[in-house]
Amino acid sequence: MGATAGPVWGRREQQDFRSRVRGTLLGAAVGDALGAPVDGLDLDAIRRAHGAGGLADLAPAYGRRGAVTHHTQLTLFSVDGLIRAQVRRDTGAWHPPTDLHRAYLRWATTQRDWGPDERREEDGWLAREEWLYARRDPARALLIGLGDETMGTPAAPKNPAEAGPEAAARSAPFGLLVGWEPQLVAQLAVECAAQTHGRPTACLAAGAYAVIVHALARGEHLDAAVQQTLALLAARPGHEPVSEALQQALGAVRQGVPTPERVTQLVGAATAEGAVAAAVYCALVGEDVRHGLRLSVNHDGPSAATGALTGGLLGALHGETALPPAWLVELEGRPTILELADDFAMEMTQGPALHGPGGSSPAWLARYPRGA
Template sequence: MASTACITSVTAPGDAVGLRERARGALLGLAVGDALGAPAENMRPSQIRARWGRVTGYVAEKPAGTDDTEYAIFSGLLLARHGSALTPAHVEAAWHQWIAGRAEGPFRGAGFSERGTLENLRRGLAAPVSAQHRHAWSDGLAMRAAPFGVFAAGRPAEAARLVAVDGSVSHDGEGIHGGQAVAAGVAAAMAGASPVAVVAAALAVVPEDSWTARSLRRAVTVAHRGERAVRSAVVIGGYPWTDLAPEAVALAFGAYAAADGDFRDAVLTAVNMGRDADTTAAVAGALAGATQGVSAIPPEWAAPIGPARGTCLPSMAGHHILDVAELLIPDEDRRWDTTGSTLAPHKTEALS
């Protein structure tokens, strides 16, 4: 049972320019949040304050996206190729062709969930068995979920369905729920939903009694009290790993709610809470970027975001997150398809 009344669709904007602005805002917002949060990853707020005071902008000399951005590009290109016809077989084949079958970057395939997935795929295991590893509950799907919300703008349920297809290769349980919440939230924001409605859309696609839903509700309930309250409400104290999907997704939505959808405040709130700061800031950035559009992203934050360096996925080097946004926006002469059957254009830039 979903945790709020089922939200199957949100009124889609009729302005293609506005839709493009939101799509670019969502995906560039993800990359900006990723780059801003990367230096603070795995840190406590006290450690962040001791090193930088309060983070108010880039603290890295050469800011760039991490695995969050590169996997979002990967999933976005795959989605642009197959659209609503995406199947687990498509996803599995792409992982083999573009990740498992190629040399890895210095990140060696990214986080624990990605490592476990790659090991299983290389052993010949197929989805969903390939997702049976110790970190199937991680935020690795949530970090790449925003493109599904962009593609299924105004259709949170369809965004949640598609991201679950993508996640079937690498995640299970709460890992899937986290990705669905993010994808649905972005889909609602793409259609101009208010922050309250964005949160409701996220909650509507995950089980009411799931860890993800409980954490998300706690986070947004105390969001008006600020980042310390949000962090205290959901962080699993003493647990050594920071990539728990229910925790990271709740922190991101809490930051977004605390900022009432404002891009700058949402991202900086997520960064300064620490933990898996690159992912939480990436998700908060995607939600707020879809809500406010690309013009809300400070130019000094947008400027350093260039084509992916391939640090994690060498096969993604040279792809720009904004190019992915363009691939996922429906053609100007294409009508909104509320049945979820419309396919994205088969452009040469998409994964085949």
């Protein structure tokens, strides 16, 4: 797998890119946190707990307001894996799916251990963040898929019948590879999805979501980003369920005032393609970011995943300053998310100054080791 030459980065372009990276990661985390308290509840139960209008604000989950789930944890390890792939490229090793798999195995360790092992310097800094060792109801497919060191691939996927949205919900960072061609972004997301969610539609939904984020991060409008993604999907075997779900989302935009029932209909059986379609719809019809995120969690489906997917789209589209500040203040792990976002932006825009033939920063290589 290769990447095309990256964009030319002026100061303004770097600042815009950093804002979109921050927006994507913070937006996904905020959506995840908003949906966490009602995840798994149907709409009637949400309304009984939060009133006729449903959930409108952050509410307690896992003992606090603003708590995130495994969706955010894995999204952060996706970023970590992408940075490590860039650093390892100096050694001549270039297979990003392997680096992502190693990152996901580091996440799996956080779900088994009480806390970080300070002796394992090769794990890098993210795996030593103690707050990430909280177990937040990870889907069984994640624990099985990452339960041993065998890496699933599209030809031999882990959990080949698993159609859920968890792989798509960790795929926003792939879309931030703005120097890559969309086809390569899609392929990387598909290959990494196969490590835990092997049903072809789940893999293609992850690829489609990453490509939409990719277009947004490059400055496209959301409707144009979806149209470009549909054109790309059309060339892939088995794309029909994913394409049809996205077409239904676009069609629903023209059906009048958005309702939770319409979001529920798009989510359907809580498949990956349904959650991605619902996220696209919520991001398109929301009057603002707050409204779009509220729509994304008040329905019968997987509220945390749909919230995370919607937040990633809105953050990539508008940048960090569009996100509700009152929600960001309470967001679990915000300092870590910002630090990782800025590291990713710096690696993607200034990587050669951090490591390469001309010399390397020891501090950077301590944060993102070239080893495992």
